[in-house]
Every structure is written in C-alpha cells, then in structure tokens.
Amino acid sequence: MNFFGLTLGFLTLFIIGLGFIWVIRGERYFGYLWWPYVMGSGILLMMSSLFIPNIWVSALLGAFGASLIWGSTELKEQAIRAEVGWYPFHAKKILPPFAKIIEKWKAPHL
Amino acid sequence: MELNTIGLIAAASTFLGVWFGHVAVRKVEFISLTLWLPTGTFTIVGIILEWFSLSTASLSFSVLFGILGLTFLFDALEFTRQQNRIKKGHAPANPNNPRHARLLVEYASASTIDLLKRGPVGKPVSHKEAIRLIIEHL
Numbered sequence: 001m002n003f004f005g006l007t008l009g010f011l012t013l014f015i016i017g018l019g020f021i022w023v024i025r026g027e028r029y030f031g032y033l034w035w036p037y038v039m040g041s042g043i044l045l046m047m048s049s050l051f052i053p054n055i056w057v058s059a060l061l062g063a064f065g066a067s068l069i070w071g072s073t074e075l076k077e078q079a080i081r082a083e084v085g086w087y088p089f090h091a092k093k094i095l096p097p098f099a100k101i102i103e104k105w106k107a108p109h110l
Numbered sequence: 111m112e113l114n115t116i117g118l119i120a121a122a123s124t125f126l127g128v129w130f131g132h133v134a135v136r137k138v139e140f141i142s143l144t145l146w147l148p149t150g151t152f153t154i155v156g157i158i159l160e161w162f163s164l165s166t167a168s169l170s171f172s173v174l175f176g177i178l179g180l181t182f183l184f185d186a187l188e189f190t191r192q193q194n195r196i197k198k199g200h201a202p203a204n205p206n207n208p209r210h211a212r213l214l215v216e217y218a219s220a221s222t223i224d225l226l227k228r229g230p231v232g233k234p235v236s237h238k239e240a241i242r243l244i245i246e247h248l
Binding site: 002006007012013032049052065066076081082107110 | 111113114115116117118120121122123124125128163164165169171173174175176179181184200225226230231234235237240
C-alpha cells in the first residue's frame with residue numbers, strides 16, 4: 001500500500017479549506033484587485049516546487065501554489081457576495097499597488 | 111540539478127480537481143432530477159481513485175489519484191451544499207428541473223437569477239439594485 005497520495009490528498013483538502021478562509025477575509029480587508037499578485041505568487045510557488053528535493057515539501061508547495069491560483073480567480077465573485085450582503089462588507093480596503101490599472105483588466109473567473 | 115516534478119503534479123491535480131469539481135457540481139446539480147445519483151457516482155469515483163492511489167508504486171500517480179480522489183469525495187458532499195445555495199437564492203435555480211421547481215415554490219428566497227453575474231461596484235447593494243445591475247450587465 002502506498003499512502004503517499006492519500007495523505008497528500010487530505011493535506012491538500014486542508015489547504016483548499018484554508019483557501020475558503022483567506023479568500024473571504026482577504027477580499028474583505030484588501031479587496032479583489034489583489035488578484036494578479038495572488039495569482040503570480042501561486043505561479044511562483046508552483047514553479048519553486050520544482051527545485052525542492054523533498055517530495056513532501058515539493059508536493060505541498062505545489063498544492064498551495066495551485067490553491068493560490070484558484071483563490072485568485074474567486075476574489076471577484078467574493079467581492080460581489082459581500083456587496084449583496086451574503087458576507088460582511090468592509091468599505092475601507094487596503095488596495096494593491098497599481099490598483100487603478102488592475103481595475104481596467106477583466107478579473108478572471110472559472 | 112535534477113528537477114522534482116512531484117510538486118507540479120500535485121499543483122496540477124489540485125487545480126484541475128477544484129476546477130472540475132466547481133464547474134461539475136454546479137452544472138450537474140442544475141440538471142439532475144435527484145441528488146443521490148450524482149452524490150453516489152462521485153463517491154464511487156472518488157473511492158476508485160483512492161484505491162488506484164494506494165495500489166500504485168509510482169509516487170506521481172499516487173499523488174495524482176490521491177488528490178483527485180479526495181476532491182471527488184468532497185464534491186459528493188458539495189451537491190447537498192449546492193442545493194442549499196439554491197434554496198437561499200445564492201445560486202440560480204433551474205425552473206425546468208422538477209426538483210428545482212419545487213424549491214422555487216417552497217423557498218421564497220430561491221430565484222432563477224444569478225446574482226453573481228456582474229462586476230463588483232465597490233459598495234453594498236440592495237436586492238433590487240443587485241437585480242438591476244445584473245440586467246444592465248446582460
């Protein structure tokens with residue numbers, strides 16, 4: 001029996017679960033315009049996993065990177081969920097650098 | 111230096127698993143006449159994938175099936191959560207699906223409108239405004 005994948009599966013579910021929390025909290029206090037930075041961080045983490053010799057650390061880094069990329073595509077919808085009152089709305093957001101430029105881009109959603 | 115691809119495989123499995131689950135749960139729940147059939151199917155597929163993951167000697171396949179299998183098992187639970195979203199009006203109901211048509215009658219909050227299909231406006235909006243924004247977006 002090879003328990004490597006099953007164990008990583010559970011750890012990945014935990015990482016995805018964390019994603020629900022940071023997407024909600026992150027959007028509330030920072031806003032959805034951070035999405036390119038979150039996506040970029042996810043891609044960087046995923047690529048850096050290639051250079052980690054330890055299989056557990058490499059796999060967890062990859063899964064975390066993927067969850068950041070996924071979360072970045074959820075931020076825009078989360079902003080709307082807060083606007084319609086399904087989640088608390090926080091008006092004073094800490095906007096990212098170049099927010100005005102990012103605002104003109106179409107935020108991704110899958 | 112030799113590259114370790116296990117992280118990339120874990121990343122691809124995670125992203126594809128979440129993406130597929132996210133889309134499939136919404137689409138299948140929208141048209142399915144019952145919840146037990148997709149829930150049961152996803153549970154069985156998840157268990158089979160976990161069995162593959164446990165049986166293979168390859169670390170790469172073990173990770174691929176291990177992560178995909180667990181996302182399928184989680185999706186099995188998501189069908190019930192998606193139906194709850196329909197009841198609350200947080201996801202659009204399908205009036206052509208008899209199960210959803212019943213929910214539309216039983217739950218005043220259930221609606222056929224997808225309130226998320228627009229861009230953010232940066233301020234809280236009332237239900238009436240939210241619907242107006244959706245119509246403008248169409």
